Amino acid sequence: MSDANTPMSGSMPAPTPAPAPRRTALNSIHRQMGGKMVAFGGWDMPVEYSGITAEHRAVRERAGLFDVSHMGEISVRGPEALDLVQHVTSNDASKLSFDQAQYSGLMTAQGTFVDDLLVHKFTDDHYWLVVNASNCEKDYNYICQQNDFDAEVVNTSDGYTQLAIQGPAAIKVLQPLTSVALAPIKYYWFTTGKVLGVDCIIARTGYTGEDGFELYFDPEHSDKVWNGLMEAGAAVGMLPCGLGARNTLRMEAGMALYGHEIDDTTTPLEAGLAWITKLAKPDFLGKTAIAAQAASGPQRKLVGFEMIEPGIGRDGYPLLRAGKPVGQVTSGGPAPALNKNIGMAYVPTAMSAPGEEFDIQIRNRTARAKLVPLPFYKRAK
Amino acid sequence: MSYPANFRFTPEHEWVATDGAQAKVGITDYAQKQLGDIVFVELPAVGTELVAGQAFGTVESVKAVSEIFAPVSGTVSAINSTLVQSPELLNSDPHGAAWMVEVKVTGKANDKLMDAAAYEKFVAEEEANH
Numbered sequence: 001m002s003d004a005n006t007p008m009s010g011s012m013p014a015p016t017p018a019p020a021p022r023r024t025a026l027n028s029i030h031r032q033m034g035g036k037m038v039a040f041g042g043w044d045m046p047v048e049y050s051g052i053t054a055e056h057r058a059v060r061e062r063a064g065l066f067d068v069s070h071m072g073e074i075s076v077r078g079p080e081a082l083d084l085v086q087h088v089t090s091n092d093a094s095k096l097s098f099d100q101a102q103y104s105g106l107m108t109a110q111g112t113f114v115d116d117l118l119v120h121k122f123t124d125d126h127y128w129l130v131v132n133a134s135n136c137e138k139d140y141n142y143i144c145q146q147n148d149f150d151a152e153v154v155n156t157s158d159g160y161t162q163l164a165i166q167g168p169a170a171i172k173v174l175q176p177l178t179s180v181a182l183a184p185i186k187y188y189w190f191t192t193g194k195v196l197g198v199d200c201i202i203a204r205t206g207y208t209g210e211d212g213f214e215l216y217f218d219p220e221h222s223d224k225v226w227n228g229l230m231e232a233g234a235a236v237g238m239l240p241c242g243l244g245a246r247n248t249l250r251m252e253a254g255m256a257l258y259g260h261e262i263d264d265t266t267t268p269l270e271a272g273l274a275w276i277t278k279l280a281k282p283d284f285l286g287k288t289a290i291a292a293q294a295a296s297g298p299q300r301k302l303v304g305f306e307m308i309e310p311g312i313g314r315d316g317y318p319l320l321r322a323g324k325p326v327g328q329v330t331s332g333g334p335a336p337a338l339n340k341n342i343g344m345a346y347v348p349t350a351m352s353a354p355g356e357e358f359d360i361q362i363r364n365r366t367a368r369a370k371l372v373p374l375p376f377y378k379r380a381k
Numbered sequence: 382m383s384y385p386a387n388f389r390f391t392p393e394h395e396w397v398a399t400d401g402a403q404a405k406v407g408i409t410d411y412a413q414k415q416l417g418d419i420v421f422v423e424l425p426a427v428g429t430e431l432v433a434g435q436a437f438g439t440v441e442s443v444k445a446v447s448e449i450f451a452p453v454s455g456t457v458s459a460i461n462s463t464l465v466q467s468p469e470l471l472n473s474d475p476h477g478a479a480w481m482v483e484v485k486v487t488g489k490a491n492d493k494l495m496d497a498a499a500y501e502k503f504v505a506e507e508e509a510n511h
Contacts, residue, residue, distance in 0.1 A: 001394045001447045052443040055420040334420045
């Protein structure tokens, strides 16, 4: 047995020599709980504990708890904090109310992605960005470079442990541990309050396609909050979940992952993210390029596919038409809640309608796939 | 799970159980644990010639693809079609119901084959390095 490829790490740049991966405050707990540890985005993270399928199903049916402290947090403060955020991101942060968050893109001048991120608004002069682990340093430097405003940019990543409690029963597990009323917090809104006596940012956000919350707090309380949540979750069968289930869950939900569906060569229009690209906004990096592409129409589009012959179209595999490569899988694998093999891919716009079929080159053979609408999975409201 | 005394093992975590000129081949309990939930198995057709040390099939878990290497040379005389239908057998019964192919041995075995005690030691070392 030997790895033919490792999609989980396929997109990560390989630094030479590789520095020792960083550890979250919960590293020893993950190891005690039997977490299988892997290097991801410069961090030593659990990829699974009991198994990706079981963890995936726990989140779809009950609840799962993820340590996502590898994610980066950048604060933007000052009288012109909004102007800086508006300049570097594609979505319209001026529409945010206090305690509201939005999904957005950190853009290059060419209209491609430096990263994708969540923009949280605390006050008129305080915004807080949650970014990908592997991009955090790059994002911070980029925002600083673009900072011709009366705003202060601080990388606050070391100040937070981030836990995601996700699944239909997440609210039932979390509510008894806090005096904050959770039900009134709407999707993509947040508040601050104590969970298990620890000051937290409590956001109704996630990356799984389920209801759930993300908690941000001082890393010194990590064990207490993790253990308290696990204890409270036992009654509903909550499982600790690793990056493997996080990936299959977000893939079923049709959510982009940086380095796969989006990067500095892809635009939001190609990636199906026109909804986070507000061309009516006065100015932002890449707006001219994106507007030009909107006028002419993108040449390629991100699509969803499911395999209709036995085989798994994985990250990087080519999509063929009449034996010729016309596109490439960005993320692919089994969808544990759907019992199908699914994936996302870029294909020419003319071939991007649901129902179109392709052969996917799977090592030394091909297998047929059919385009289907995204997302693959949508929870019942 | 213990490693059967009549099996021999490769450093790539395949096992072979020889009975006269016939041998069954599979992957070890350690291998299935490393792979995680197995969702797809690809096996060669009956009649395929296997060469010791060369890849003859693939096993896919949720997150990765792994090639399987032949522990012995010979001709595939049977494949486990139940396993192709139910790849998860590799997680539940890797040394039994989840055998992969049966081979009529023609050539010499891989000279790196280990017995159960040596393999257990080998796996313990791999785990310590992880």
